[in-house]
Amino acid sequence: MKKRPLLSFAVCWVAGSVAGCLFSGHELLMYIAGGLLLLAIGAASGRSGWKIAVVLGLSMVAAALYWEWNEGRNVSLLPGAWEQSETELNESYVSADGVIVSPVERDGDRVSFTVKLSRMGLSGTGEKVFAQNQRADRDPGADAAGERIAVQIKLQAEPEIAVAAGWKRGDRVVIQGELEQPGEARNFGGYDYRSYLLTQRIHWLLKGEGTASVQASPPASWRPASILRWNDTVRAALGAEMDHLFREPHAGYMKGLVLGIQDDLDEETFKQFSQLGLTHILAISGMHVAVYVGVILFILRRCRLTRETALTVTLLLVPVYVLLSGAGPSIVRAGIMSMIALLAARFGMLKDGMNILAAAALIMLVWNPYLLLSVSFQLSFLVTAGLMIYVPLVNPLLRRLPRWLGGAVSVTLIAQLVSFPLTIFYFNQFSLLSFAANLVFVPFITFLVLPVGTLALLLSRLWDTAAGVTAHVAELLNDATFRAVEWTNGWSGGVTIWSSPTLLWMGLYYGLLYGVLYTMQRRTEARLAPQAMEDETKPLAALDQPADGRGIRRAGIWSGAGSNAEQLHFQMPDSLRWSGRAILIGIAAMVLLLYRGYHSEHLGGAGRVSYLDVGQGDSILITTPGGAHILVDGGGTVSFGKKEAWRVRRSPFEVGAKTLLPLLKQRGIHRLDAIILTHGDQDHAGGLQAVLEGLPVSALLFNGTLAKGEHYSKLMNTALTAGVRLYPVQQGQVLAPDDKTELMFLWPDPHKAGEAVLPEVEEQNHESVAFRLQMNGRSFLFTGDMDKAAEDAILHGGTEAGIRSSGPIEVLKVAHHGSKTATGAAWLNFWKPGAAVISAGVNNLYGHPNGDVLKRLADSSTAVYRTDLQGEIQMEVRPEGITVRHKLEPQAP
Numbered sequence: 001m002k003k004r005p006l007l008s009f010a011v012c013w014v015a016g017s018v019a020g021c022l023f024s025g026h027e028l029l030m031y032i033a034g035g036l037l038l039l040a041i042g043a044a045s046g047r048s049g050w051k052i053a054v055v056l057g058l059s060m061v062a063a064a065l066y067w068e069w070n071e072g073r074n075v076s077l078l079p080g081a082w083e084q085s086e087t088e089l090n091e092s093y094v095s096a097d098g099v100i101v102s103p104v105e106r107d108g109d110r111v112s113f114t115v116k117l118s119r120m121g122l123s124g125t126g127e128k129v130f131a132q133n134q135r136a137d138r139d140p141g142a143d144a145a146g147e148r149i150a151v152q153i154k155l156q157a158e159p160e161i162a163v164a165a166g167w168k169r170g171d172r173v174v175i176q177g178e179l180e181q182p183g184e185a186r187n188f189g190g191y192d193y194r195s196y197l198l199t200q201r202i203h204w205l206l207k208g209e210g211t212a213s214v215q216a217s218p219p220a221s222w223r224p225a226s227i228l229r230w231n232d233t234v235r236a237a238l239g240a241e242m243d244h245l246f247r248e249p250h251a252g253y254m255k256g257l258v259l260g261i262q263d264d265l266d267e268e269t270f271k272q273f274s275q276l277g278l279t280h281i282l283a284i285s286g287m288h289v290a291v292y293v294g295v296i297l298f299i300l301r302r303c304r305l306t307r308e309t310a311l312t313v314t315l316l317l318v319p320v321y322v323l324l325s326g327a328g329p330s331i332v333r334a335g336i337m338s339m340i341a342l343l344a345a346r347f348g349m350l351k352d353g354m355n356i357l358a359a360a361a362l363i364m365l366v367w368n369p370y371l372l373l374s375v376s377f378q379l380s381f382l383v384t385a386g387l388m389i390y391v392p393l394v395n396p397l398l399r400r401l402p403r404w405l406g407g408a409v410s411v412t413l414i415a416q417l418v419s420f421p422l423t424i425f426y427f428n429q430f431s432l433l434s435f436a437a438n439l440v441f442v443p444f445i446t447f448l449v450l451p452v453g454t455l456a457l458l459l460s461r462l463w464d465t466a467a468g469v470t471a472h473v474a475e476l477l478n479d480a481t482f483r484a485v486e487w488t489n490g491w492s493g494g495v496t497i498w499s500s501p502t503l504l505w506m507g508l509y510y511g512l513l514y515g516v517l518y519t520m521q522r523r524t525e526a527r528l529a530p531q532a533m534e535d536e537t538k539p540l541a542a543l544d545q546p547a548d549g550r551g552i553r554r555a556g557i558w559s560g561a562g563s564n565a566e567q568l569h570f571q572m573p574d575s576l577r578w579s580g581r582a583i584l585i586g587i588a589a590m591v592l593l594l595y596r597g598y599h600s601e602h603l604g605g606a607g608r609v610s611y612l613d614v615g616q617g618d619s620i621l622i623t624t625p626g627g628a629h630i631l632v633d634g635g636g637t638v639s640f641g642k643k644e645a646w647r648v649r650r651s652p653f654e655v656g657a658k659t660l661l662p663l664l665k666q667r668g669i670h671r672l673d674a675i676i677l678t679h680g681d682q683d684h685a686g687g688l689q690a691v692l693e694g695l696p697v698s699a700l701l702f703n704g705t706l707a708k709g710e711h712y713s714k715l716m717n718t719a720l721t722a723g724v725r726l727y728p729v730q731q732g733q734v735l736a737p738d739d740k741t742e743l744m745f746l747w748p749d750p751h752k753a754g755e756a757v758l759p760e761v762e763e764q765n766h767e768s769v770a771f772r773l774q775m776n777g778r779s780f781l782f783t784g785d786m787d788k789a790a791e792d793a794i795l796h797g798g799t800e801a802g803i804r805s806s807g808p809i810e811v812l813k814v815a816h817h818g819s820k821t822a823t824g825a826a827w828l829n830f831w832k833p834g835a836a837v838i839s840a841g842v843n844n845l846y847g848h849p850n851g852d853v854l855k856r857l858a859d860s861s862t863a864v865y866r867t868d869l870q871g872e873i874q875m876e877v878r879p880e881g882i883t884v885r886h887k888l889e890p891q892a893p
Contacts, residue, residue, distance in 0.1 A: 005052060010358035012039075012056045016063025017365060017372050020071070028064060035060050063365075070369050076203035078179075081144045082122055089179060095121040096149065096175045096206055100216075101225075103232045104167045105263065108649035111153040111164045114202065115173060120144045149204045150182070150197060151175060156210035158646045163211040170229040174215045177208035186613040186871035188887055189500065189666045190659065199370040231323045235259065238324070241460050245471040250478050253282075254453045257445070260284035260326040267651055272485045275495055277416075277423065277434035281445050283376070284325040286334035286384065291446070292321050293338050308346060315342040329364070329371055330380035336360040337384075353388050357381065375426050379419055386418030387411060393517040396524045412439045417513060421506040424498035424597075428665035433494045441481065449477045497695070499600045499668025508593055516586040523579040600668050601627070607741065607775040607877040611813070612663065613867040613887070614655045616841030616848070617683035618784065620813065621664070625776060626738025628673040632782055634660055636686020656687030661694045671696040673737060676729075676771070678784030679764035680707025685715060692718045701735075703748050703769050704728030705761040728758070729769055731797070742774045746794050747786060765816060766790050772809070776879045779808070781831060783815035783822070791815075791827045808832035810882060811875065812862070813839070818849020828860045835863040835884075842868045866890070 012035070019031040036057045043053035079086055102114035153175075155161065167173070182205055185192035197203070208214060219226065242255045249266035256262045262270075262282060273279050293314055300310035322335035340356045361381055364371050371377045391410050398406040416435045424430055431437070452474045459467035488494075501509075603623065610621040614635025622630040635655045664672075675697055677685055685707070691697070692715065700719050706712065719726060730750040735743040747770040761767055768784030812833035815822035817840040836857050840848040849866070857864050865873045871887030 004352065004355055004358075005055075006355045006362075007358040008048075008052070008056055009059050010362050012059040013063040013362060013365065014372070016060035017067050017369055019060075020064040020067025021372065024068075028068075032061060032064055066366075067369050074198060074201055077144045077147045078120070078204065081120075086181060089122075090181050092122055092179045094177065094179045094206065096151075096173075096177070097121075098149075098173060098175075099219075100167065100169050100171045100173055101148065103169060103235075104164070106161065106164060107263070108652075109155045109647040110649065111155065111167070113151050113167070113169075114200075115149055115151050115175065115206070117144050117147045117149060147204075148200070148202050149179075149206050150202050151177075151206045151208070153177075153208045153211065153214060155647075158644070160211040161646065167214070167216050168218070168229055169232050170219045170223070170225055171216045172219065173217075175206060175208055176213045177206045180205045180207060184888070186867075186887055187659070187663055188610075188872055188874065190663060190872075190887075199373050201370075227323075235261065235324060235326070238457065239264075241457060245456055245460055245467060246475060250475045253478060254474065256282040257450055258453045258457060259324070260328065260331065263650065269482065272482070272489055274427075275429075275489050276431050276437040276441075276485060277419075278437060278441055278485070280379075281442060283328065284331045285380065286330070286337070287442075287446055288325070288450070289318070289321065289331065289334040289338050291450070293318065293342070311342050311346045315339055315346070318342070329374050329377035332364060333360050333377070333380045333384070336363055354385070357384055357388070375422070379422055382422060383415050383419050387414055390414045390418065390514070390517055393514075393521040396521050396528075399524075408439060408443065412442070418510075421501060421509050425500045425506070428500060428662070428668075429495055429497050431494050432496060433488055433491065437485070437488055441485070444477075445481065449474060449481065452477065496598070497665050497668065497670045498598060500666055501597050501600070505593065505597055509590075509597075512586055512590045512593060516583060516590060519579050519582050519586065523583065526579070598668070598670075603876070605776075605878070609773075609775075609780060609811070609875045609877065611837045611839060611865070611867060611873040611875075612660065613871045614659055614687060614839075616817065616844045616846070617655065617687070618678070618813075618817075618839045619660055619684075619687060620782065620839075621667075622773065622775075624737045624741040626740065628737035628741070629669050629671070630674045630676060630737065630743075631664075631672050631688075631691065632676045633678055633684040633784070634675070634687030634689075634691055636682045636684060636688075638682050638686070654687070654690065656690030657694075660687045661690045664691065664695060669695065671698065674699045674701060674735070675724075676769060676782075677702040678769040678782075679703050679767055680705070680709075680712045680761075681764050681785065682709075682711060684784065686711060689715050689718060692722055692724065697722065697724045699725045699727060701727045701729050701769070703764075703767045704730065704758060705748075705764070705767050706758050707764050708760060708762055729771075731794075740776055743771050744774070745769065745771045747790055749793065765821070768815070770794065776877050778810050778877050778879075778882055780811045780813070781809045781833070782813045785816040785819075785822075787816070787821045788824045788827075791822060791824055795826060795830055808834075810834050812836045814849070814853065814857075816848075817841075817844075817846070818853045819846070820850040820852055823853050823856065825856055828856055828862070832860070833862050835865065837873055838864065838866045838868075840866065840868045844868070 015035055016032070019028055019035070023031050039048075039053045039057050039060075042048050043050045048056075076086070078089055082089065096115060096117055097119050098115040098117040100113050101116045104111060104113045106112075153164065155164065182194040182197050182202075184194040219229075238259055239255050239261050242259070243251045245251070246254050249269050252264035252266050253269055256265045260283060265282065270279065270282075273282065296314045296317060297310055300313055301307075305313070318335050318338050322331050325331045337356050337360045340359055344356070364377070391414050394410040394414060395406065398410055401409065412435060416438065420430060452470060456467050456470035456474055459470060601623070603625065605625050607625045608621075608623040610623075612619045612621060612635070616638065617635035618633040619635040620632040622632065624630070637652075637654050637656075672691070672695055675688060675691070677688065677700060679685075680703075689711070697719070706716075716726075729745045729748075731745060731747055732750060733745045735745075737743075748767045765785040766787050766789060768786040768790065770781070770783045770786050770790070773780040773782065809831050810833070812828075812831060812835070814836050818838040838849045854864065865884070865886065867873065869888070869890045873884065873886045876883040876885075
């Protein structure tokens with residue numbers, strides 16, 4: 001604390017910010033009190049003075065209060081301005097007047113930007129409020145001034161692309177559109193778009209139709225914010241130049257590598273890099289800034305400028321590079337650190353790297369405390385601090401390697417070890433080949449591909465021929481990179497899946513890592529240093545031999561002592577023996593911690609049935625008491641007709657890739673023991689394509705028919721290629737994953753069994769797989785999209801199906817999203833379910849669930865849970881009963 005007061009101050013500031021973020025009320029007071037107690041203990045023990053402890057305590061308290069103050073101000077002004085609740089304002093038609101304060105981005109037929117409001121007019125009920133407030137000499141629209149809203153304009157025709165391209169940051173705009181609340185997480189552990197926008201101080205979306213809904217005019221005069229407008233123009237021009245120089249997918253890749261523009265990066269390329277943990281290469285970071293600063297200093301010194309002048313000029317040019325690179329958290333951190341380091345070198349002041357890092361963190365968190373929640377910010381600072389702390393501990397362990405190789409290995413190894421907890425927390429996967437990939441690809445791309453690509457861009461306006469040749473060389477290097485990355489990813493066992501760890505787990509990980517490396521370093525240094533012997537004066541006595549010139553050599557101190565020379569016999573000190581045991585204990589503790597993190601799902605003998613919210617579709621995850629994972633259907637994004645090419649977005653939403661697969665990984669599911677595909681409709685089968693591509697699957701059970709369409713064919717081919725066993729199921733079959741779980745299949749009709757060729761059935765609903773689940777003595781019924789005809793057939797053929805003596809069930813999955821085509825009165829009367837779950841999309845176009853079905857459920861005294869109202873519905877199944885929880889509080893439909 002005494003040696004690095006700025007670092008200690010920054011650590012306490014971060015601790016206070018974390019407290020303000022995670023806790024409130026009495027919990028926050030207890031957390032702060034605990035932190036102050038630790039500081040007091042440190043001062044009393046002499047590790048720091050009381051004055052320093054007081055300053056650090058004030059830092060922690062001030063950070064927590066600063067966070068709470070920002071939270072209190074981070075609220076929407078619109079409900080107060082219009083005297084309406086957020087629910088009443090939602091889906092209102094408005095006219096918003098403001099200024100564009102972000103880059104304008106187009107993705108297919110959608111244009112997005114952020115507007116800072118000057119005023120907003122509200123239609124409908126709001127007009128009455130506006131009239132009342134006008135009589136009170138008050139303009140409610142002006143009360144919303146200063147609020148930021150995210151604007152999304154859906155283009156209606158291709159010529160509108162050129163119109164939208166004219167919108168720029170700083171333009172004054174008037175927008176007509178519908179005001180909406182951002183979507184929130186609808187599954188446990190799912191992505192929360194609303195929370196993300198809150199960190200940007202945005203509370204509303206404004207959605208308009210076509211460019212006619214926007215009236216834009218450029219600013220009347222120059223303002224300081226015009227610098228950002230100019231910067232957007234320059235970045236767009238540089239991106240266009242990259243498009244001119246390179247072919248796809250090289251253009252998008254080089255824009256990300258050189259300019260930090262990732263919007264046009266090929267999705268498959270990004271996926272390949274992501275799987276190996278190489279996506280940080282595509283984000284401008286400290287390495288880019290270091291290369292940039294080094295090149296400028298080299299050029300300026302070659303121009304015979306003085307050291308002081310070169311440092312000053314470079315200092316002034318760093319912000320230019322930060323702006324042109326997109327000013328993300330990692331580049332801002334690197335830029336601030338570079339500027340502080342250059343300033344320190346210029347005046348001979350602050351030279352400690354950790355203090356420079358602490359100063360950068362303080363500047364950024366005071367400017368915007370919500371940066372603390374940014375993944376980029378966290379990774380950037382954590383990895384940089386980890387390199388400063390852990391690399392000196394690792395370097396002695398690699399002393400036998402050549403210096404250049406040892407340095408590369410230590411930096412890469414520490415970067416991987418330090419980033420590992422955050423990587424699995426946010427992305428839930430880690431490649432065992434990541435270390436080797438980073439060791440090889442990062443230097444190759446950073447010191448060869450990046451300079452060549454940058455040179456091509458610089459030459460493009462000076463010498464077209466040379467620029468074209470240089471770009472071609474870069475493309476050849478890229479082709480080699482892409483092939484090598486794809487080949488490396490070919491090892492299927494390389495990617496491991498982890499559930500998101502707790503903060504306690506991550507703290508224990510970093511503590512154990514430091515303890516093991518520190519002890520190994522001390523042990524290595526102790527083994528290299530001369531050791532004390534039984535007689536501490538013996539080495540000196542050896543020097544006191546007759547002056548025959550061989551005293552020192554006889555003492556064995558010279559490395560070249562011959563075989564006849566007397567060797568000193570050292571005893572291993574107790575400290576070395578104990579350090580060896582401590583290392584073994586630390587490694588064992590680390591292995592145990594990793595094992596518990598990898599196998600984190602512990603239900604204590606319970607089972608779990610999770611009805612996931614996948615919009616208008618079905619997807620249910622069953623986890624048995626024995627730990628088997630069975631996925632019933634995978635949802636799917638239903639598209640109506642083929643889109644025009646210009647409308648297609650770079651990464652369109654697909655429920656399997658964007659919702660289902662991330663949820664499975666987030667819950668630490670390493671393998672699915674079975675997928676049950678009830679039938680081939682897209683809203684049940686579509687999401688399984690991403691699952692089969694992203695997770696190992698043992699078996700796929702389906703209804704024994706083939707559905708029409710290329711999506712279904714691709715799904716089955718993917719399963720066959722992946723070695724997934726395919727099983728057509730029929731009435732009367734039984735599956736028992738463990739001794740406490742049994743699945744009895746009730747449908748489809750067994751008459752199709754034994755057919756040589758699977759029949760192709762266009763109308764799949766009637767053929768839906770239906771089964772009864774018995775788990776821990778509790779009964780669930782799953783019905784897919786089966787119709788009343790199938791229900792009647794099951795009831796009439798109940799003796800053959802083995803259901804007549806099975807008794808009532810606890811939970812029914814209502815067929816076909818609550819459609820009127822199923823869930824008849826006879827069906828409900830037979831099963832007598834205590835609860836029913838309806839999986840349907842919010843405000844779906846089909847009117848699901850049907851009112852008559854809801855009435856029949858109410859008449860049968862069945863409790864109803866709905867994903868469109870409550871999000872994911874989880875049921876924990878124990879012999880003593882079923883515990884239900886849901887993600888959202890139900891609201892009126």
